[in-house]
Amino acid sequence: xxxxxxxxxxxAALTRTRCSIFQAAYNPTSARTGAKYLxxxxxxxxxVKYYPPEANIAQIxxxxxxxxMRNYAEEERLQEVExxxxxxxxxxxxxxxxxxxxxxxxxx
Numbered sequence: 001x002x003x004x005x006x007x008x009x010x011x012a013a014l015t016r017t018r019c020s021i022f023q024a025a026y027n028p029t030s031a032r033t034g035a036k037y038l039x040x041x042x043x044x045x046x047x048v049k050y051y052p053p054e055a056n057i058a059q060i061x062x063x064x065x066x067x068x069m070r071n072y073a074e075e076e077r078l079q080e081v082e083x084x085x086x087x088x089x090x091x092x093x094x095x096x097x098x099x100x101x102x103x104x105x106x107x108x
Contacts, residue, residue, distance in 0.1 A: 019026040084090045094100035
């Protein structure tokens with residue numbers, strides 16, 4: 001019976017005071033704030049430690065040129081780019097100036 005006699009305004013004031021004392025977020029409307037996820041420990045650093053570092057072939061070749069290693073994937077890619085250019089399917093040439101671009105030559 002005693003709990004029913006307390007006014008809602010007094011309960012709200014008590015909650016507000018309690019939140020300020022214990023440094024909790026005062027949220028009387030129960031709006032979603034995302035505080036649960038902001039308080040949680042970050043996952044990134046532990047995930048980075050879990051996976052081993054990737055071996056970068058190009059970096060290894062540059063670091064130890066005396067090994068005379070070859071990056072076959074890169075050579076194949078360059079060959080494909082060259083073949084496409086011969087067939088006229090390569091990337092368009094970049095414009096030296098703004099007026100040279102294809103976009104600038106088009107009229108609206």
